[in-house]
Amino acid sequence: HYQAAITFTSHSDPTLFNVRWVADIAKEFGKLGAHSICIKDMAGIASPALMKAWVSEIKDAVPELPVVIHAHYTTGFSPITYLMAIEAGASAVDCGISTLSGRSGHPAMEVFNQVLADLGYDLGWDPVKALEGMKETADVYREYHPRYEFCEMKMAGSVDYRVFTQGIPGGQISIMRNELVKNKLGHLFDKVIEQIQRVRTQAGGVALVTPTSEHVARQAIVNAMNGQSETTDKSPLWPGYSEMLRGVMGKPPGEMQVDLQLRALREWTDATVKKLQVTDDVKNAVSQKVNQIVDYLWSLSFPIQEKQILDELVQRIRQCRELNGRDSFIANQKYQFDERIKQFEKHVAFCF
Incomplete structure (x- = not known):
């Protein structure tokens, strides 16, 4: 089973990682042969309304693919988020046994077994019998809990907003x-x-x-x-x-801080030169030449970097236009998509 994952993340610029971007990624996963799509909210930061929007967009884009939600409890959102996602068409949610749930873990399995059964969802098993097995599993950890208490997450309360x-x-x-x-x-x-x-x-x-x-x-x-x-x-x-x-881990969605990026390249080349099995005089000479080459190649890479940035902006302009004015959680945010589109277009026009 090939389950493709889309990481849920947020940014100060809401046009990054917007719901149209999510739909585009889901379509690409579908073309690559994915059997299902998992929205991985590893920090538990997805608000219920926003998760509902994500699930709805994915189901519209690839209705044949089941959607699975993975979220952590840390912010307190995840139980409500799960319910909203299920209402929007999610097929499964990741839970943890009660004695390992909450805090930085997942919502409790026993709770959702009961809640979804009460709401009339067909879980594929007998909720009463399943609960008995869950209780037995929870009791196993409860018995051994004192041995592992030292590594528990110490929090002032069960939620860290x-x-x-x-x-x-x-x-x-x-x-x-x-x-x-x-x-x-x-x-x-x-x-x-x-x-x-x-x-x-x-x-x-x-x-x-x-x-x-x-x-x-x-x-x-x-x-x-x-x-x-x-x-x-x-x-x-x-x-x-x-x-x-x-750039070893790929191109990020936003722009990196240029001075840090250039410094990382220089330090890496210096460290590489130091590993050479030659005399110190040769190392010093090579190091100076290599740094000059790094600076030169860096200057040559600017047009390529700018082209990548422009391609990304053009894509986001399209996504913003599709979002703007729609009756959705995203479109109703106070952030003005019209204004953001104008900023993008000015940047693109300036570069050309």
């Missing part, structure tokens, strides 16, 4: 918190959380899902350890974050 604005995946936030505490850096947790989106934007607004979410978080930790609230020219670059800046 900061994740809604920062978009940290549920599976990552608990691990990161425990690692910081283990290394006696727990006091930096809030400072790391607060700069996730800034560090992400500097790398082109990548979707926060493995492995990019890990690299963004690691860079935020490095920044916090050095007393910085974002990545600066004084911040050491985490290796994975450097790879993102160098």
Whole structure:
């Protein structure tokens, strides 16, 4: 079974990752032979109305493909989001057994077994008998829970709404918190959380899902350890974050911070030259030449980068026009799509 995943993410510019973009991606997955599509909301930041819009667009684009929803509980949205998605046509939702649910996990399986049965949905099994099996499974973990209590996510309450604005995946936030505490850096947790989106934007607004979410978080930790609230020219670059800046993980939807991108390329070439099995004099000479070549190639790449940016803007203009004026959650946002289209068109006209 080939299940294609679309990562749910948000951005300060709502024209990025818009619902028409989602529909276009779903169509491409259909052409590639996908058997189903999973919307992966790894941070639990999808509001119920927006998830309903995503599911509706996907079902309109590829009605023959089942849609599965995967979301975490961290923001508190996911139970309502699941119900709205099911109403819009989703075929399945990912849940966790009750003793492993909530917080940064998934909504409880027992709850949805009961709720969906009460609403008249055919689950394909006897809800009463299924609940008995779920209780047995939950009791197994309850018995062994004390052995693993040390690695539980410590939260002030079962919901952390900061994740809604920062978009940290549920599976990552608990691990990161425990690692910081283990290394006696727990006091930096809030400072790391607060700069996730800034560090992400500097790398082109990548979707926060493995492995990019890990690299963004690691860079935020490095920044916090050095007393910085974002990545600066004084911040050491985490290796994975450097790879993102160098394009090793593909082209992000937004624009990267140019000075950081060029710095990552230079540092990588310098490190590569240092590995040469030659004398230091030769290394120094080669390093200078290589940096000159990097700067030259960088200048030559600008037209290519600009063409990619223009292609992306033209695509988003089309998507925005299709969205604008429609009776949907997206079109009714206070963000003015007309104004954004004008900005895009001015940029495209200026470049030509």
